[in-house]
Amino acid sequence: GENVEQHPSTLSVQEGDSAVIKCTYSDSASNYFPWYKQELGKRPQLIIDIRSNVGEKKDQRIAVTLNKTAKHFSLHITETQPEDSAVYFCAASILASYDKVIFGPGTSLSVIP
Amino acid sequence: EAGVAQSPRYKIIEKRQSVAFWCNPISGHATLYWYQQILGQGPKLLIQFQNNGVVDDSQLPKDRFSAERLKGVDSTLKIQPAKLEDSAVYLCASSPGQGYTGELFFGEGSRLTVL
Numbered sequence: 001g002e003n004v005e006q007h008p009s010t011l012s013v014q015e016g017d018s019a020v021i022k023c024t025y026s027d028s029a030s031n032y033f034p035w036y037k038q039e040l041g042k043r044p045q046l047i048i049d050i051r052s053n054v055g056e057k058k059d060q061r062i063a064v065t066l067n068k069t070a071k072h073f074s075l076h077i078t079e080t081q082p083e084d085s086a087v088y089f090c091a092a093s094i095l096a097s098y099d100k101v102i103f104g105p106g107t108s109l110s111v112i113p
Numbered sequence: 114e115a116g117v118a119q120s121p122r123y124k125i126i127e128k129r130q131s132v133a134f135w136c137n138p139i140s141g142h143a144t145l146y147w148y149q150q151i152l153g154q155g156p157k158l159l160i161q162f163q164n165n166g167v168v169d170d171s172q173l174p175k176d177r178f179s180a181e182r183l184k185g186v187d188s189t190l191k192i193q194p195a196k197l198e199d200s201a202v203y204l205c206a207s208s209p210g211q212g213y214t215g216e217l218f219f220g221e222g223s224r225l226t227v228l
Contacts, residue, residue, distance in 0.1 A: 001171070006155075034216070043204070043219040044156065089155050100169055101146075101217060103155035 002027040004092050006104030013080050014112050021107045023090035024072045030092040033066060033073050034101070039086045047088075048075070080111045115139065117220035119205050125226045131193035134223045136205030137186070143210030145182055146217065147190050150202045162188065163210065195227045 003026040013019050025033075031052035036044035050057045050064045050073065057064050061080075066073040077084055090104045118137040126132050138145050143164050148156035159178065160170040164185035173180070177196070182188040192199055202224045206217040 004155075036217075043221055044217075045219070046216040049215070100158065100161060102158065103148075105155045106153075 002030060002092055002094075002100075002102040004090060004102050004104040006090050006107055008107060009105065010108045010110075012110045012112060015080060015082060017080055019075075019077045019080055019084070019109055019111075021075045021088055021090070021109070022072060023074070023092075023104050024070075025092040025102075026071070027092070027094070028068075028071065029094050032093040033064070034091050034093070035064060035075050036089045036091065036103075037086045038089065038106075044089060077109075080109075082111050082113050085109055085111045117205055117207055117218050119203075119220035119223050121223060122221060123224050123226075125228065126195055128197055128227050129194040131191065132195060132225060133192075134190045134203050134205075134225075136188045136190070136220060138188075138205070138207030139218055141209070142207035142218070143185070144208045145188050146206040146208075147180055147188070148204040148206065150204055150222070152201070156204055159190070192225075195225075197227050200225055200227045 006023045034049035035047050037047045038044040048059050048062050048064050050066050061078045063076040087106045087108050089106045091101050093101045120135050124132055145162045147159045149159050150156045159173045160180045161168050162182040165182050180190045202222040204222045205220045208217050
């Protein structure tokens with residue numbers, strides 16, 4: 001089955017700097033890659049996603065890149081702010097009849113004011 | 114639009130006791146998921162329903178965990194008997210259904226502590 005790895009497990013950046021989180025997946029059939037943000041004690045919420053027919057997607061300060069050949073994808077956050085502090089999870093899924101979503105282990109991001 | 118509802122939010126039990134968690138998905142969502150999130154780890158899929166049928170339960174410890182989704186709406190996850198390692202947050206999520214690939218809508222979770 002699908003296996004998603006993620007690194008780093010923890011990341012500290014100064015406010016205003018950029019943060020990059022990288023993920024790899026094992027199943028070459030995966031073609032949908034969402035990113036979820038989970039603040040302490042709260043539910044995971046989708047922040048951005050990318051499909052395999054696209055190499056990059058951007059939404060304001062957040063961008064995701066995908067390299068299907070290498071089976072890895074990355075989250076880029078620019079101009080980080082303290083409210084970006086949270087745990088970020090990447091995930092992989094296969095566009096099929098049933099959408100089984102497999103999550104990575106998470107990256108705890110701390111933005112230092 | 115109402116979100117995914119879960120209860121109870123918190124539960125503390127002794128090992129070998131039983132516990133049940135309830136989830137009501139967003140109205141009209143055909144797919145329902147139960148995830149287990151151990152502290153410091155990513156959500157792990159336990160079981161996935163499409164309407165009232167199970168489409169994946171490969172990670173569900175069936176000797177102690179059971180889940181049902183009668184009538185294809187709300188769902189119950191039961192643990193009996195509980196072990197210390199079952200301490201986790203149990204997240205329920207839903208999505209519109211077959212052929213849809215997009216956001217999973219999570220509930221607030223049910224935090225289980227097994228002593």
